Amino acid sequence: MNPIRVGLLGLGTVGRGTFEVLRRNQDVIRRRAGRGIEIAMIGVRDVARARAQVGTAVPVTDRLQDVVRHPDIDIVVELIGGHEPARALVLDAIEHDKHVVTANKALLAVHGNEIFDAARRMGVMVAFEAAVGGGIPIIKALREGLTGNRIEWIAGIINGTSNFILSRMRDTGDSFAAALRQAQELGYAEADPRFDIDGTDAAHKLSILAAIAFGVPIRFDAAHVEGIAALAAEDIRYAEQMGYRIKLLGITRLTPAGIELRVHPALVPMQRLLANVEGAMNAVVVKGDAVGTTLYYGPGAGSEPTASAVIADLVDVTRMHTADPDDRVPHLAFQADALVQLPWLAIDRTVTSYYFRMRVADRTGVLADIARILADCRISIDAMFQREAADGQDQADVIMLTHDALEHDVDTALGRIERLDTVLAPVIRLRQESLA
């Protein structure tokens, strides 16, 4: 059988990886897919640079529209990233009856519903394993491997850059700024790492996971997002002393009141596998009502790991492209007509437990005042210790872990605590996730 013909848009890190792995592993890929997968055309901005990379065997053009409309192309692989022109090109490809494989989480998080609608109308597939968790087949696990379950929650380390920085801060005691510089020097953070460290990238991915877990449209705008730039080395140390590691987590949970969708640093008990995911690696924990807790771990980014996911999608599409659209796995895991609208839970309605660090005057009665306010606000203390402040005379740091509390109550309590004369600085607070 003739090879299936792929038009590749973009020849950056992932594009080059895809080109290289498809070439290197063409024999095993053909043995699995039943036919060859061939890159028939490459669309890039800089043609000369691309030619230097891939030689003359494959036509290269800077007219990307020619790729997505080319009559001989069966599948378009979009590896440009960002919203435009990626969105326009993907929609154009769909209108021209091409299947699409994309690694673009920003695109799907914001324009996914529109894109999947268009694909459904045209009867084509849009596959996106590479959009979340790099080489980890987490989309497949959720969409196909756990279909017997009511998914209860997902918690993941889904941004390698921020996990690298947090691992480094813990290992070395470095500040956030120093750890970020180190990440940039080693190539784990880009020159502009904004979306990695402010939680946006993780929220893009999380909003895709939530949709396929719960059978709802993608709603990136419903996410509560906090990054890691404000984390102090001492909080990582104090957490460690209490048996916790701090990780940037994406968490989504189906509650009777609505879906939680939140990205923020969180304390995770050290004995959880997730707490032991180090460096730039990713891991996603999925809790289903039948299966219980499963975890998926691997490299969350990088040239060939991400190419691995792109090619898995290419093989799936190759196998299924002549099948009846009704036989295929629905884009968002649930049949399009079975997606429902569920409320999204505002962050102040979230119930979880907390870590507080309070700078207080080292004076009798301080703790009593704080404890009374917490009790008034229905917050009970699970553990507490006090440390003399290294940098302030007659000052102390009070570190607390709470039991489960409503975030709204925590806001109220901390507001009142911060107004106490004896509390000398804004209270540091972090959420704590038991993941049980």
Added chain:
Amino acid sequence: MNPIRVGLLGLGTVGRGTFEVLRRNQDVIRRRAGRGIEIAMIGVRDVARARAQVGTAVPVTDRLQDVVRHPDIDIVVELIGGHEPARALVLDAIEHDKHVVTANKALLAVHGNEIFDAARRMGVMVAFEAAVGGGIPIIKALREGLTGNRIEWIAGIINGTSNFILSRMRDTGDSFAAALRQAQELGYAEADPRFDIDGTDAAHKLSILAAIAFGVPIRFDAAHVEGIAALAAEDIRYAEQMGYRIKLLGITRLTPAGIELRVHPALVPMQRLLANVEGAMNAVVVKGDAVGTTLYYGPGAGSEPTASAVIADLVDVTRMHTADPDDRVPHLAFQADALVQLPWLAIDRTVTSYYFRMRVADRTGVLADIARILADCRISIDAMFQREAADGQDQADVIMLTHDALEHDVDTALGRIERLDTVLAPVIRLRQESLA
């Protein structure tokens, strides 16, 4: 659309779980699969007992052949276990044009090639996610999620009973026998736990994983199998002191000389996630040339976790049962005509590193003799320490870790060492796997 109709063979732990989860989660399953999945008939040995469990809504029969041949049944779920009558029933179902879902690793390990051949001739699917790793979608990850990769090796904790026993031995210092009793009391080991503790069950699963990883027929008879019954608590303790945990691993690796296929206890560096998989949980590490290292973790057995895998297969089959057989994922991941025969590596051709414990006379020159023999046999020592024997006067235990060595050389060296007058007992040896 009418529900797809399932005939269920067997109503043990997994059968009851499947019945219950299909009922409880029918709405989300239908939203995903596009149609309902209905158990239309149940075949068991003890009809009265089954009626007591499932009521009268579903016909129950002890004529299992009636189930596999029933014209209204689309999919047969085989949850009887063992070789016969499971093999005959599965083949009969296939001949009657039924798709089959099975959790039966013993069956597939020994008769899988015959069953898949028959299924291919008839154009039906035989799905077996539940046969390996319980609820972990590891078959899907390997068959579909990593199709761009040349798989290099797989290492897994794929028997929960033995992992529970080893965790218990480490936590409590218990002997193997005491830990096994505890496992039986808690329901983590069956009354007859032979196949769990002697490595047979893990080898069944591993031989399936090897076939779909490397594109070869299943060859259970090629496996080298050792269990955990001979493990001493002190070896677990010594390993711990050197930074290792002992796990019963299934390992398969593609080498230029052939495929390794071996189940045995092994030392794993403590910082590996796999070393931290505790209790009855399972985890499988897969190394691919493009993706690098990925890990899949979850409950490896149990009623609803295994049912989760059975139902995922049912959803897959429901989606694909009208599709052209060529569009489907091939049974063994590679197209049937692309399976190849590769040599299987005998255990004495394996290269790995080792842990030795030697009971020696506490006398000058002993170590020099041992070290010379090892050097003669091309085995170099990575670490060593000595402990006074608790139970023998003027005796000591010498504990060693080696660098990589050929097992054949290790056999030779230990044979010579055991003939030394100063070596007082057979040498304890365990393999050590860096999993890097």
